[in-house]
Amino acid sequence: MPSCAKTLVAAALLAPLLAGCVGGEERHAALDPEKVERGRDLFATCAACHDIRKRRNGVGPHLVGIVGRPAGQARGYAYSEAMAGQGDRDWTPDALRAFLLDPEAAVPGTNMAITGLPPADADAVVTYLLSRE
Template identity: 45%
Template sequence: MLKKTRFLTGCLIVLSASAALADGDPQRGERSFSKCSACHSIEKPRTRLGPHLMGVVGRPAGSVADYGYSDAMKNAGANGLVWTEEKLHAFLYSPKKTVPGTSMRFFGLWSDSEIDDLIAYLKTVPAPQ
Protein backbone atom coordinates (compact mmCIF):
# COMPACT_ATOMS: atom_id res chain seq x y z
CA MET A 1 0.00 0.00 0.00
CA LEU A 2 2.84 2.39 0.82
CA LYS A 3 4.38 1.83 -2.63
CA LYS A 4 1.06 2.68 -4.31
CA THR A 5 0.76 5.85 -2.25
CA ARG A 6 4.29 6.95 -3.15
CA PHE A 7 3.67 6.17 -6.80
CA LEU A 8 0.42 8.17 -6.86
CA THR A 9 2.04 11.05 -5.01
CA GLY A 10 4.87 11.07 -7.54
CA CYS A 11 2.38 11.07 -10.42
CA LEU A 12 0.50 14.00 -8.92
CA ILE A 13 3.71 15.98 -8.52
CA VAL A 14 4.67 15.34 -12.15
CA LEU A 15 1.19 16.24 -13.38
CA SER A 16 1.04 19.46 -11.39
CA ALA A 17 4.51 20.43 -12.64
CA SER A 18 3.40 19.77 -16.22
CA ALA A 19 0.35 21.95 -15.73
CA ALA A 20 2.51 24.75 -14.36
CA LEU A 21 4.87 24.51 -17.33
CA ALA A 22 1.92 24.61 -19.74
CA ASP A 23 1.23 28.17 -18.61
CA GLY A 24 4.21 29.45 -20.57
CA ASP A 25 6.39 32.50 -20.21
CA PRO A 26 4.90 35.71 -21.63
CA GLN A 27 8.32 37.35 -22.07
CA ARG A 28 9.57 34.48 -24.22
CA GLY A 29 6.19 34.51 -25.97
CA GLU A 30 6.62 38.17 -26.85
CA ARG A 31 9.91 37.29 -28.56
CA SER A 32 8.21 34.41 -30.37
CA PHE A 33 5.52 36.79 -31.59
CA SER A 34 8.10 38.18 -34.02
CA LYS A 35 7.22 35.16 -36.20
CA CYS A 36 3.61 36.43 -36.27
CA SER A 37 4.18 40.17 -36.52
CA ALA A 38 4.73 40.25 -40.26
CA CYS A 39 1.03 39.43 -40.69
CA HIS A 40 -0.65 40.22 -37.35
CA SER A 41 -0.85 43.36 -35.24
CA ILE A 42 -0.90 43.07 -31.46
CA GLU A 43 -0.52 46.70 -30.40
CA LYS A 44 -3.32 48.33 -32.43
CA PRO A 45 -6.64 46.94 -33.64
CA ARG A 46 -5.68 47.03 -37.29
CA THR A 47 -5.70 44.29 -39.83
CA ARG A 48 -2.69 43.47 -41.90
CA LEU A 49 -2.28 40.32 -43.93
CA GLY A 50 -4.06 38.68 -40.98
CA PRO A 51 -6.46 39.98 -38.32
CA HIS A 52 -5.18 41.74 -35.22
CA LEU A 53 -4.64 39.44 -32.26
CA MET A 54 -5.60 41.80 -29.44
CA GLY A 55 -7.83 39.85 -27.08
CA VAL A 56 -7.66 36.73 -29.21
CA VAL A 57 -7.79 34.34 -26.24
CA GLY A 58 -11.49 33.76 -25.65
CA ARG A 59 -12.57 35.39 -28.93
CA PRO A 60 -14.75 33.52 -31.42
CA ALA A 61 -12.88 32.50 -34.57
CA GLY A 62 -13.45 34.69 -37.61
CA SER A 63 -14.90 37.59 -35.63
CA VAL A 64 -12.73 40.66 -36.31
CA ALA A 65 -15.19 42.84 -38.20
CA ASP A 66 -12.85 44.48 -40.70
CA TYR A 67 -10.95 41.36 -41.77
CA GLY A 68 -11.82 39.19 -44.77
CA TYR A 69 -11.57 35.68 -43.37
CA SER A 70 -11.58 32.53 -45.46
CA ASP A 71 -14.89 30.69 -45.68
CA ALA A 72 -13.31 27.93 -43.59
CA MET A 73 -12.53 30.33 -40.72
CA LYS A 74 -15.93 32.04 -40.93
CA ASN A 75 -17.62 28.63 -40.83
CA ALA A 76 -15.45 27.50 -37.91
CA GLY A 77 -16.53 30.56 -35.94
CA ALA A 78 -20.17 30.14 -36.94
CA ASN A 79 -19.97 26.53 -35.75
CA GLY A 80 -18.73 27.58 -32.30
CA LEU A 81 -14.93 27.66 -32.52
CA VAL A 82 -13.66 29.95 -29.77
CA TRP A 83 -9.94 30.59 -29.35
CA THR A 84 -9.41 28.91 -26.01
CA GLU A 85 -5.86 28.13 -24.99
CA GLU A 86 -6.34 24.52 -26.12
CA LYS A 87 -7.75 25.50 -29.53
CA LEU A 88 -5.02 28.10 -30.05
CA HIS A 89 -2.41 25.50 -29.16
CA ALA A 90 -3.77 23.10 -31.78
CA PHE A 91 -4.05 25.87 -34.38
CA LEU A 92 -0.55 27.20 -33.77
CA TYR A 93 0.81 23.67 -34.04
CA SER A 94 -0.98 22.99 -37.34
CA PRO A 95 -3.30 25.69 -38.72
CA LYS A 96 -4.40 23.76 -41.80
CA LYS A 97 -5.13 20.62 -39.78
CA THR A 98 -7.11 22.50 -37.14
CA VAL A 99 -9.14 24.60 -39.60
CA PRO A 100 -8.95 22.87 -42.99
CA GLY A 101 -9.20 25.46 -45.74
CA THR A 102 -7.83 28.35 -43.67
CA SER A 103 -6.00 30.96 -45.68
CA MET A 104 -3.32 31.36 -43.00
CA ARG A 105 0.03 30.88 -44.70
CA PHE A 106 1.95 29.49 -41.78
CA PHE A 107 3.03 25.92 -41.25
CA GLY A 108 2.87 26.09 -37.46
CA LEU A 109 5.15 26.00 -34.46
CA TRP A 110 6.47 22.58 -33.51
CA SER A 111 7.58 23.26 -29.98
CA ASP A 112 4.93 22.90 -27.28
CA SER A 113 6.88 25.21 -24.99
CA GLU A 114 7.12 27.94 -27.65
CA ILE A 115 3.37 27.65 -28.30
CA ASP A 116 2.65 27.83 -24.55
CA ASP A 117 4.90 30.91 -24.29
CA LEU A 118 3.17 32.58 -27.23
CA ILE A 119 -0.27 31.91 -25.77
CA ALA A 120 0.88 33.25 -22.39
CA TYR A 121 1.94 36.46 -24.17
CA LEU A 122 -1.33 36.70 -26.14
CA LYS A 123 -3.23 36.41 -22.85
CA THR A 124 -1.55 39.60 -21.62
CA VAL A 125 -2.90 41.69 -24.50
CA PRO A 126 -6.45 42.93 -23.89
CA ALA A 127 -9.13 43.27 -26.53
CA PRO A 128 -9.38 46.74 -28.07
CA GLN A 129 -11.75 49.19 -26.42
Protein backbone atom coordinates in the same frame (compact mmCIF):
# COMPACT_ATOMS: atom_id res chain seq x y z
CA MET B 1 -24.54 26.81 19.36
CA PRO B 2 -26.50 28.89 16.89
CA SER B 3 -23.86 31.59 16.39
CA CYS B 4 -21.28 28.95 15.61
CA ALA B 5 -23.63 27.39 13.07
CA LYS B 6 -24.12 30.80 11.46
CA THR B 7 -20.38 31.25 11.19
CA LEU B 8 -20.08 27.88 9.55
CA VAL B 9 -22.80 28.72 7.07
CA ALA B 10 -21.16 32.05 6.32
CA ALA B 11 -17.80 30.36 5.85
CA ALA B 12 -19.34 27.78 3.53
CA LEU B 13 -20.93 30.54 1.45
CA LEU B 14 -17.82 32.68 1.35
CA ALA B 15 -15.31 29.96 0.60
CA PRO B 16 -16.11 29.67 -3.11
CA LEU B 17 -16.11 33.47 -3.43
CA LEU B 18 -12.72 33.73 -1.76
CA ALA B 19 -11.42 30.84 -3.83
CA GLY B 20 -12.64 32.70 -6.92
CA CYS B 21 -10.72 35.84 -5.93
CA VAL B 22 -7.53 34.01 -5.16
CA GLY B 23 -7.92 31.99 -8.35
CA GLY B 24 -8.20 35.16 -10.40
CA GLU B 25 -5.00 36.56 -8.96
CA GLU B 26 -3.24 33.27 -9.32
CA ARG B 27 -4.17 33.01 -12.97
CA HIS B 28 -1.86 35.91 -13.78
CA ALA B 29 0.69 35.21 -11.09
CA ALA B 30 0.91 31.66 -12.43
CA LEU B 31 2.04 32.80 -15.85
CA ASP B 32 5.72 31.99 -16.00
CA PRO B 33 7.47 35.33 -16.74
CA GLU B 34 10.17 33.59 -18.75
CA LYS B 35 7.55 31.95 -20.94
CA VAL B 36 5.79 35.29 -21.41
CA GLU B 37 9.10 36.85 -22.44
CA ARG B 38 9.87 34.01 -24.84
CA GLY B 39 6.36 34.19 -26.29
CA ARG B 40 6.78 37.93 -26.80
CA ASP B 41 10.00 37.32 -28.73
CA LEU B 42 8.39 34.59 -30.81
CA PHE B 43 5.42 36.82 -31.53
CA ALA B 44 7.72 39.00 -33.64
CA THR B 45 7.14 36.53 -36.49
CA CYS B 46 3.35 36.70 -36.00
CA ALA B 47 3.54 40.51 -35.95
CA ALA B 48 4.52 40.47 -39.62
CA CYS B 49 0.87 39.60 -40.31
CA HIS B 50 -0.95 40.41 -37.05
CA ASP B 51 -1.39 43.63 -35.06
CA ILE B 52 -1.91 42.94 -31.36
CA ARG B 53 -1.90 46.56 -30.14
CA LYS B 54 -4.48 48.08 -32.43
CA ARG B 55 -7.63 46.70 -34.00
CA ARG B 56 -6.06 47.06 -37.39
CA ASN B 57 -6.08 44.18 -39.85
CA GLY B 58 -3.06 43.42 -42.01
CA VAL B 59 -2.26 40.28 -43.96
CA GLY B 60 -3.98 38.58 -41.02
CA PRO B 61 -6.75 39.84 -38.71
CA HIS B 62 -5.80 41.91 -35.64
CA LEU B 63 -5.34 39.84 -32.48
CA VAL B 64 -6.46 42.32 -29.83
CA GLY B 65 -8.24 40.31 -27.12
CA ILE B 66 -7.78 37.09 -29.07
CA VAL B 67 -8.02 34.77 -26.05
CA GLY B 68 -11.72 34.00 -25.68
CA ARG B 69 -12.61 35.81 -28.90
CA PRO B 70 -14.86 33.96 -31.36
CA ALA B 71 -12.94 32.62 -34.38
CA GLY B 72 -13.19 34.43 -37.70
CA GLN B 73 -14.89 37.60 -36.48
CA ALA B 74 -12.48 40.54 -36.55
CA ARG B 75 -14.54 43.32 -38.10
CA GLY B 76 -13.64 44.17 -41.67
CA TYR B 77 -11.32 41.24 -42.24
CA ALA B 78 -11.85 38.94 -45.24
CA TYR B 79 -11.39 35.47 -43.77
CA SER B 80 -11.11 32.22 -45.69
CA GLU B 81 -14.36 30.27 -45.85
CA ALA B 82 -12.71 27.77 -43.52
CA MET B 83 -12.09 30.34 -40.78
CA ALA B 84 -15.34 32.23 -41.33
CA GLY B 85 -17.16 28.91 -41.02
CA GLN B 86 -15.82 28.17 -37.53
CA GLY B 87 -19.19 29.29 -36.20
CA ASP B 88 -19.22 30.01 -32.51
CA ARG B 89 -15.92 28.36 -31.73
CA ASP B 90 -13.96 30.52 -29.29
CA TRP B 91 -10.20 30.87 -29.15
CA THR B 92 -9.61 29.21 -25.81
CA PRO B 93 -5.95 28.70 -24.84
CA ASP B 94 -6.27 25.04 -25.92
CA ALA B 95 -7.80 25.94 -29.28
CA LEU B 96 -5.06 28.52 -29.89
CA ARG B 97 -2.36 26.01 -28.98
CA ALA B 98 -3.80 23.43 -31.38
CA PHE B 99 -4.07 26.01 -34.18
CA LEU B 100 -0.46 27.15 -33.70
CA LEU B 101 0.83 23.59 -33.58
CA ASP B 102 -0.75 22.82 -36.93
CA PRO B 103 -2.98 25.52 -38.52
CA GLU B 104 -4.04 23.34 -41.44
CA ALA B 105 -5.04 20.41 -39.22
CA ALA B 106 -6.95 22.62 -36.76
CA VAL B 107 -8.78 24.64 -39.44
CA PRO B 108 -8.53 22.75 -42.75
CA GLY B 109 -8.39 25.23 -45.62
CA THR B 110 -7.19 28.19 -43.53
CA ASN B 111 -5.28 30.99 -45.26
CA MET B 112 -2.80 31.16 -42.44
CA ALA B 113 0.03 29.59 -44.35
CA ILE B 114 2.68 28.99 -41.73
CA THR B 115 4.27 25.75 -40.63
CA GLY B 116 3.10 24.77 -37.19
CA LEU B 117 5.19 25.76 -34.19
CA PRO B 118 7.01 23.23 -32.00
CA PRO B 119 4.95 22.55 -28.82
CA ALA B 120 7.20 24.58 -26.50
CA ASP B 121 6.96 27.60 -28.81
CA ALA B 122 3.19 27.28 -29.19
CA ASP B 123 2.93 27.16 -25.39
CA ALA B 124 5.08 30.24 -24.99
CA VAL B 125 3.09 32.22 -27.58
CA VAL B 126 -0.22 31.27 -25.92
CA THR B 127 1.22 32.28 -22.52
CA TYR B 128 2.20 35.63 -24.00
CA LEU B 129 -1.30 36.08 -25.47
CA LEU B 130 -2.80 35.24 -22.05
CA SER B 131 -0.54 37.80 -20.37
CA ARG B 132 -2.10 40.51 -22.53
CA GLU B 133 -5.67 39.80 -21.36
